[in-house]
Amino acid sequence: MDTAKSQGIRVASVDDIPEGEGIAISSDITGTEDDIAILRDDDGTCWALNDTCTHETASLAEGWVEDGDVECPLHSSRFNLKTGKVDGLPATRDTVPHRVEVRDGEVYLFPGERP
Amino acid sequence: MTVSSVISSVVVVGGGIAGVSTVAELRKKGYVGDLTLLSADPVPYDRPPLSKEYLAGGRDLDSIALQAPEWYVDQRISLVGGVVAVALRPDAGEVELSDGRVLTADRIVLATGGRAVRPSLGEIGSAIHVLREVGDADRLRTQLVPGARLLIVGAGLIGAEVASTARKLGAEVVLVDPLPVPLAAAVGIEVATWLHGLHADHGVGALTTTVETLLETPAGVAAQLTGEPGSREFDAVLLAVGLVPETALAEAAGLETSRGILVDAGQVTSHPSVLAVGDCARLRDHPRAEHWEAAQLDGARAAATILEAEPPPTTASWWWSDRYGLHVEGVGEMRSPDAEHQTVVRGVVGEPPFSVFTLRGERVIGAVAVDDPNAVRAARRMIDRGVDVRASDLADPGTDLRKLLRR
Ligand SMILES: Cc1cc2nc3c(=O)[nH]c(=O)nc-3n(C[C@H](O)[C@H](O)[C@H](O)COP(=O)(O)OP(=O)(O)OC[C@H]3O[C@@H](n4cnc5c(N)ncnc54)[C@H](O)[C@@H]3O)c2cc1C
Numbered sequence: 317m318d319t320a321k322s323q324g325i326r327v328a329s330v331d332d333i334p335e336g337e338g339i340a341i342s343s344d345i346t347g348t349e350d351d352i353a354i355l356r357d358d359d360g361t362c363w364a365l366n367d368t369c370t371h372e373t374a375s376l377a378e379g380w381v382e383d384g385d386v387e388c389p390l391h392s393s394r395f396n397l398k399t400g401k402v403d404g405l406p407a408t409r410d411t412v413p414h415r416v417e418v419r420d421g422e423v424y425l426f427p428g429e430r431p
Numbered sequence: 432m433t434v435s436s437v438i439s440s441v442v443v444v445g446g447g448i449a450g451v452s453t454v455a456e457l458r459k460k461g462y463v464g465d466l467t468l469l470s471a472d473p474v475p476y477d478r479p480p481l482s483k484e485y486l487a488g489g490r491d492l493d494s495i496a497l498q499a500p501e502w503y504v505d506q507r508i509s510l511v512g513g514v515v516a517v518a519l520r521p522d523a524g525e526v527e528l529s530d531g532r533v534l535t536a537d538r539i540v541l542a543t544g545g546r547a548v549r550p551s552l553g554e555i556g557s558a559i560h561v562l563r564e565v566g567d568a569d570r571l572r573t574q575l576v577p578g579a580r581l582l583i584v585g586a587g588l589i590g591a592e593v594a595s596t597a598r599k600l601g602a603e604v605v606l607v608d609p610l611p612v613p614l615a616a617a618v619g620i621e622v623a624t625w626l627h628g629l630h631a632d633h634g635v636g637a638l639t640t641t642v643e644t645l646l647e648t649p650a651g652v653a654a655q656l657t658g659e660p661g662s663r664e665f666d667a668v669l670l671a672v673g674l675v676p677e678t679a680l681a682e683a684a685g686l687e688t689s690r691g692i693l694v695d696a697g698q699v700t701s702h703p704s705v706l707a708v709g710d711c712a713r714l715r716d717h718p719r720a721e722h723w724e725a726a727q728l729d730g731a732r733a734a735a736t737i738l739e740a741e742p743p744p745t746t747a748s749w750w751w752s753d754r755y756g757l758h759v760e761g762v763g764e765m766r767s768p769d770a771e772h773q774t775v776v777r778g779v780v781g782e783p784p785f786s787v788f789t790l791r792g793e794r795v796i797g798a799v800a801v802d803d804p805n806a807v808r809a810a811r812r813m814i815d816r817g818v819d820v821r822a823s824d825l826a827d828p829g830t831d832l833r834k835l836l837r838r
Contacts, residue, residue, distance in 0.1 A: 380808040392724070392749070406477055406479075
């Protein structure tokens, strides 16, 4: 892992994340309070959100990613991939988005930076 | 009264997910008029945790609130908590409250939910319980101490969830149901058989029988089970035998009811200015769903009807349930194999994660999954979009179900 802050943390190759799915990056690596989910939309773009659903304890990296949203695997609350805004109960609180960049097929995460 | 621009006041009666969803969707869709939510509870809360984390003691009332109290202020929703509606006068657009006030509105939405069925087996009280409200959960929890003997009558979703929670808390549990395999219609016989078998695996005495009488004694409750020579002693009994829709207001007001307040596809009752949503309502010629998401979608549909906006897209009905640390989900309709239907298993029933699909021809009509929620999300989209699939593709855990959707 490349931890030079200004360049982001290299967390995965894009090809490791199938379209419509996600992977969780441990908070040990991101240095954030929560793990961070790298989510790949069905159009191929990558996004990052705090991994834990704001409702209970589900991992959003295990959710269903489609059309700019991720759907929680437990109770189907939806979060916007870009803004972290919640759309749909039972979750009521927005989650935190983080900036990601894809360079040469590698995904770089900027924990704490807004997309 | 039929043009949305003249709708300037809406009163929603009942602060469950259906009522809260109605008011939330009205505001989201741009409604700016007066909006009142009547809630028997001071702050509306969510019911599914009442048999799960809340009963287990892992969450408190604040954490199961459907919305934080500030939300109602931000959304300019006048939340009238701790009162109930006692009468409805549809022609006048009036709702009379238990504190004597009368509210008037252009549209009234009934979201009164339902009550737990109380079979006449014994008085509900300190040792005999039902589970629908937070107070019910609080009372039941005080009795779920290590070694306490709990009898659960009814092994449906709620009975099974409480059995699991009670075991976690160390109680001894006997679970009775007249059906040898409860929930077979909901999840299919194979999955139902395995799910029901989990009770015994977790030390629950699951019995196929009925309860004839319950008698409160100084020591607890004596239960006479059919076919047993003597009665058994328990410290607590939970009656988990179903729901009666709360239709009293509607009935007294002359609205059409039959196992629910009858509504059309836009949630409108037999009176054009009264709508009904959630567990209290029933779409004509359809069974009631009695699931969380169905109630939420009813609220969104009612809001769209009131505002003459686009209704949410129709989607196969979806539910979840949790027991013994396993997450179960279902969508659509499960059918036994016959000339028209086949059952397709992905993985191995009994070895989570796995999922089971009902296919009619090349169309998925239902699915159930244990610890495999994305199989159900895929199935739901297959149903909603009418995607043709091959049984062999579904059955192969190596097939990416998302890819089947994209074809
Ligand atoms: C213990 C439990 C566990 C569950 N678990 C799950 C689950 O895991 N998954 C799932 O999909 N579904 C689950 N459900 C079902 C789901 O919670 C219900 O389908 C849902 O609550 C229905 O919402 P509702 O708003 O229609 O009714 P309700 O939640 O019943 O809300 C109706 C409200 O209206 C109030 N009210 C009634 N009459 C009046 C009146 N005259 N004036 C004012 N207020 C009134 C009531 O007090 C109540 O607060 C569970 C239900 C229970 C009870």
